Amino acid sequence: MNVTRKGMLIVVSGPSGVGKGTVVHAFLERYQTARLSVSVTTRARREGEIEGVNYFFRTVPEFEKMIERGEFLEYMRVYGMNYYGTLRSHVFESMENGYDVVLEIDVNGAMRIKEVCPEAVLIFIAPPSMSDLKTRLYGRGTETDDVIERRYREAYVEMGYLRSYDYVVVNDVVDKAVDTMCHILDAERCRIARNEDLLNSIDEEIKKYD
Numbered sequence: 001m002n003v004t005r006k007g008m009l010i011v012v013s014g015p016s017g018v019g020k021g022t023v024v025h026a027f028l029e030r031y032q033t034a035r036l037s038v039s040v041t042t043r044a045r046r047e048g049e050i051e052g053v054n055y056f057f058r059t060v061p062e063f064e065k066m067i068e069r070g071e072f073l074e075y076m077r078v079y080g081m082n083y084y085g086t087l088r089s090h091v092f093e094s095m096e097n098g099y100d101v102v103l104e105i106d107v108n109g110a111m112r113i114k115e116v117c118p119e120a121v122l123i124f125i126a127p128p129s130m131s132d133l134k135t136r137l138y139g140r141g142t143e144t145d146d147v148i149e150r151r152y153r154e155a156y157v158e159m160g161y162l163r164s165y166d167y168v169v170v171n172d173v174v175d176k177a178v179d180t181m182c183h184i185l186d187a188e189r190c191r192i193a194r195n196e197d198l199l200n201s202i203d204e205e206i207k208k209y210d
């Protein structure tokens with residue numbers, strides 16, 4: 001039986017500092033059919049970030065032109081100043097080619113995806129505790145204290161969306177969090193609703209014996 005499978009859309013969110021980038025990258029190394037969707041942003045590039053790998057870095061006017069052309073599946077102005085957006089073409093082409101596409105996006109973007117792609121799998125990466133999150137945010141050392149305080153307040157708001165997700169994965173030990181994500185997606189892949197082609201080909205074979 002040779003059945004081609006359309007990829008899954010996987011949304012991963014979690015508060016800043018929870019280590020979701022680390023979890024997602026370890027997951028991508030392990031889960032061979034998954035690919036990260038590279039977002040477009042207007043925020044300044046951080047040291048070590050690469051164009052087209054971490055983000056596509058664009059100016060505000062460039063981003064607004066892309067909005068007008070309808071190039072985004074969803075986009076948001078996160079933290080009140082920078083735009084972030086998911087490229088529609090990028091996501092759908094990869095899924096059509098059988099790849100599971102991971103969107104590492106904020107809670108508002110995730111809620112928008114849930115509206116436009118109800119079959120998406122929404123995973124929330126949570127810290128073991130809020131005090132642990134604060135320690136991690138200060139430990140990162142890439143932002144000023146003001147930015148950290150704002151992101152910590154934002155984290156409280158983001159945690160309020162937890163119940164709108166399909167799954168919660170606590171990032172205590174990265175390897176365990178990645179294991180859990182792999183289990184979730186292996187199970188999701190077996191859902192009847194995601195296997196229409198397989199079911200049809202089974203039906204065809206059954207008919208031959210009628």
Ligand code: 5GP
Binds near residue numbers: 107
């Ligand atoms: P950072 O500036 O630290 O890379 O990301 C800030 C926030 O923007 C994170 O919560 C990240 O998940 C979110 N983000 C990154 N790309 C997108 C996107 O394409 N859409 C939305 N809605 N959020 C995004």
